[in-house]
Amino acid sequence: DARVTQTPRDKVTEMGQEVTMRCQPILGHNTVFWYRQTMMQGLELLAYFRNRAPLDDSGMPKDRFSAEMPDATLATLKIQPSEPRDSAVYFCASGRDSPGDIQYFGAGTRLSVL
């Protein structure tokens, strides 16, 4: 049963620390998305990759967030330095061919910045 794998599931850190979240997309999928979910804002798109190339990161705070795909099996989202307002659940999703099609979501990383 293919699925998107995200690590860690939970992360508690102190303000100012670097946070790295990892995502393994489903084998054969060529689109990867990073979302942030909060009660106030709902699901916010942070970054979108197609064939490992970043195509849209307009929703991501550039000064502290960065997203990369070092290879087709790994996507990373980094926050440096982290702030309490970054506390949220971060989801990775992958899909095939185009973002206009089905997205398969991981279980998410719950981040708490103290």
Add this chain to the structure above:
Amino acid sequence: GENVEQHPSTLSVQEGDSAVIKCTYSDSASNYFPWYKQELGKGPQLIIDIRSNVGEKKDQRIAVTLNKTAKHFSLHITETQPEDSAVYFCAASKGGSYIPTFGRGTSLIVHP
């Protein structure tokens, strides 16, 4: 860009009743409308979708309807069960390289 409005934000029903969640979209070029269900502690999962060349689609107790003229689409759940309790998201997309836009979500609570 596309704007998706979803209502209601919370819906409480008794087991066995029907539940309806409605979404409107702004971009008439949108042609793909998925619905996702998010259970507690999990990521959203696709439950049903509809494309713009179809007006209605059913899958057992769930159905989705699309009105392209009015630019709205709805999720219908019949004979609700406690395990239907979750947050439901609608989304709209133009396909191709366009990224889906999600609604804010509806928290459905089914009381036994």
